Amino acid sequence: MALSAISAGSSDVSTISSLGVGSGLPLGTLLEQLETGEDAALQPIQNQEDSLNATLSAYGKLQGALGGLQTAAQTLADASAFDTLQASVGSPAFTASVGSGAIAGQYSISVDQLASAQTLASAGQASRTASNGTGGTITFTLADGTSHVLDLTGKDTSLGGLASAINADASLGVSATIINDGSGTPYHLLLIARQTGTQAAVASIGSDNASLQDILGFTQGAGSSVTENPASNALLHIDGIAITSQSNTVDGAVTGVTLDLNAVDASPATLSLTHDDAQTIQAAQGLVTAYNSVLSTLQSLTAYDTTTQTGSPLTGDPLALEVQERLFDALDTSVPGGAIGSLFNLGLSTDPASGQLSLNADTLSDLLASDPADVRSLLGGSTGIGGAFQTLTADLLQSGGSFSSATAGANDMLNDLKAQYDQTSDRIAAQMDTYRQQFTALDAAMAQMNSLSTYLTQQLSGLG
Incomplete structure (x- = not known):
């Protein structure tokens, strides 16, 4: 128990x-x-x-x-x-920026002419929306010898269509707009070179579309319905030495210095480069x-x-x-x-x-x-x-x-x-x-x- x-x-x-x-x-x-x-x-x-x-x-x-x-x-x-170095300029005609390689000193500079871009204006047209023939191509040849083709196959050939097509292709070297002068045939296609200087200007325009050739056909120095406002190069003197530039931005004329030209002033101004x-x-x-x-x-x-x-x-x-x-x-x-x-x-x-x-x-x-x-x-x-x-x-x-x-x-x-x-x-x-x-x-x-x-x-x- x-x-x-x-x-x-x-x-x-x-x-x-x-x-x-x-x-x-x-x-x-x-x-x-x-x-x-x-x-x-x-x-x-x-x-x-x-x-x-x-x-x-x-x-x-x-x-x-x-x-x-x-x-x-x-x-x-x-x-x-x-x-x-730092740059000081005694004139509003130009400004200067300093890069590598510049040497301290003083330079006498006068601006004789500014660079400008070429413009080309077509003769007045009655409509900006009416087609100018059908398709075709337009060839733009620049003064530097380069050529660029705008293909209009299947595209709008009116003045408005041309302006849009040109502005969509920067390789052509020009931009386009339409000017209205208020007359009976008021619409002008205005072409503007994308860069200043004579080398960026259009030397000729040709098209295999007869209607567009009539409106835009152009060769520098030959008669045409297109009115040219010629391009110009920048002209300046640095310590008496004549300089020509395609652009108003002048690089390397003075070693290590970039000049930006703003206005014409034939009176020499001093550019001082100091430490x-x-x-x-x-x-x-x-x-x-x-x-x-x-x-x-x-x-x-x-x-x-x-x-x-x-x-x-x-x-x-x-x-x-x-x-x-x-x-x-x-x-x-x-x-x-x-x-x-x-x-x-x-x-x-x-x-x-x-x-x-x-x-x-x-x-x-x-x-x-x-x-x-x-x-x-x-x-x-x-x-x-x-x-x-x-x-x-x-x-x-x-x-x-x-x-x-x-x-x-x-x-x-x-x-x-x-x-x-x-x-x-x-x-x-x-x-x-x-x-x-x-x-x-x-x-x-x-x-x-x-x-x-x-x-x-x-x-x-x-x-x-």
């Missing part, structure tokens, strides 16, 4: 689904506390991962600022920062601004709060210290033998509190006027300030450079920490499984003992 009762108690214990139910002990809570204690081993690893991720993020920010400094250094080192100091000042200011950006980024990422005794992601970081040291070294660049010893003789000053640079543009402008060669030597080229900062940023940012090596090292450490975290997590999980099995066995044993105690109590009570 006793064995039967105990067996029944064991069967009840096997159905326990939650720790502590059988024993009445807070085993679930104890298991959670044990797991919390075991998980504490993961926190130092997580803290190291968070620190490394913050370092990598800080590296990215500093790289971005250094990229801006690299661009500014390239601009300052480039010859165009010093060779750029554009604003470009140099802008390039120098660009370097100062980029330097300040790197410095402020560096200061933010390495700051230490003495009150809370907490640092920033790059506080004490070797790479940050290297960047700071090399910034100061590049800023101290000097060119031996020049009258201007250092960048600080060009109007540069440093804020003693923040280290930020500022540039006095007026001082630099005066030196560009009085000593341009020394300014260029100190600022530009591979041996000047621009070159020094180019070298600095290239060493830091290039593949295999300082940032590349530091980032690779941090990523390697992250990979090691991840492996360590995973191993520790697996160990904790295995340990917790062991605890859970032990607690389950304890709970079952206690449940069985409680069942046996209850049974014995009942039996003893019956004996009384």
Whole structure:
């Protein structure tokens, strides 16, 4: 009888689904506390991962600022920062723009004639919508010897249709419109050369459609019902030398300069090409601004709060210290033998509190006027300030450079920490499984003992 009762108690214990139910002990809570204690081993690893991720993020920010400094250094080192010329013109008759290859100097220019486009007007027609024969072709031959054919097969041959067909084909070299003079035969087809100058003019027009030939047939210098307003070339003098141009945009007459002719003015006007100091000042200011950006980024990422005794992601970081040291070294660049010893003789000053640079543009402008060669030597080229900062940023940012090596090292450490975290997590999980099995066995044993105690109590009570 006793064995039967105990067996029944064991069967009840096997159905326990939650720790502590059988024993009445807070085993679930104890298991959670044990797991919390075991998980504490993961926190130092997580803290190291968070620190490394913050370092990598800080590296990215500093790289971005250094990229801006690299661009500014390239601009300052480039010859165009010093060779750029600006044009000033003493007449509204023309404007000038400066490109590469131009030489500083003064030129006397007079505009004797503007280039114009040829126009051809047909004799007046009674209708703009009536067909002029059927189909056919029209051949336009230009003064430069090129010919283009307009095929009107199956198309509208009225004046309106002709204008539409001509305007739809830019290769013909002309555009078309219709003029109404208000007379009894008011409609004239007006053809306009698409470009100015005599070479773009139409030399002849011929058609195998007799009606269209009567209206548009034309040969320069021969009689025709078509009225020509001839094209003209631009004529100008540069320092007494006669120049002819097909266009009012004159390229290369003065090396590296484009002239745009606006009006006739036979009185010579002066074109002055002078060095554009604003470009140099802008390039120098660009370097100062980029330097300040790197410095402020560096200061933010390495700051230490003495009150809370907490640092920033790059506080004490070797790479940050290297960047700071090399910034100061590049800023101290000097060119031996020049009258201007250092960048600080060009109007540069440093804020003693923040280290930020500022540039006095007026001082630099005066030196560009009085000593341009020394300014260029100190600022530009591979041996000047621009070159020094180019070298600095290239060493830091290039593949295999300082940032590349530091980032690779941090990523390697992250990979090691991840492996360590995973191993520790697996160990904790295995340990917790062991605890859970032990607690389950304890709970079952206690449940069985409680069942046996209850049974014995009942039996003893019956004996009384």
